[in-house]
Amino acid sequence: EVQLVESGGGLVQPGGSLRLSCAASGFTFSSYEMHWVRQAPGEGLEWVSYISTSGSAIYYADSVKGRFTISRDNAKNSLYLQMYSLRAEDTAVYYCATEILTGYCFDSWGQGTLVTVSS
């Protein structure tokens, strides 16, 4: 069974940093592309970032470009999101998701981790 478990969320002050992790199990992590998707409280879903299987291709939403860094460690079956210069508008539940079923589709999701940016 595919499992994605996010961790690392919490309360951080504006301008601060935080590193999210996503532990994957139940599938061959190194063979599948990964994404981060977020959802602000009471709002819709927003795609944040993508990383290819080897990490050679990486893309970001304009809203986080230059502030967030996605990475993966295939030996540890883990995905990461390093977040810098956090703003109030970054407050959201952050989900990791993968494309196992087919490309261009978020077919497996974690339960999410809440990031709150507030003073």
Place this chain on the structure above:
Amino acid sequence: QSALTQPASVSGSPGQSITISCTGTSSDVGRYNYVSWYQQHPGKAPKVMIYDVNNRPSGVSNRFSGSKSGNTASLTISGLQAEDEADYYCTSYRSTSTSSYVFGSGTKVTVL
């Protein structure tokens, strides 16, 4: 990155059919057959219901179907059931100066 446009809410009675539209541009919905639909119940992670415009993952009821015409994709739920009450989001691959994905604004489905 502008969101895809969805109606804020759609409602129907049990047994009826409803359709949710998702309007994008020629850079996303109109260019690629990479439209997917997600169901999200309160406090839960999203679940994929349709991928590649009109394909259903194993385990998803055949009451859910997808289609696309031009820059607009649609999700139809037939034989509406109480358990279908949830938020629904479309998403599409988008390629402009870089690759990205864009979600719809979301539609709240209410079963009357």
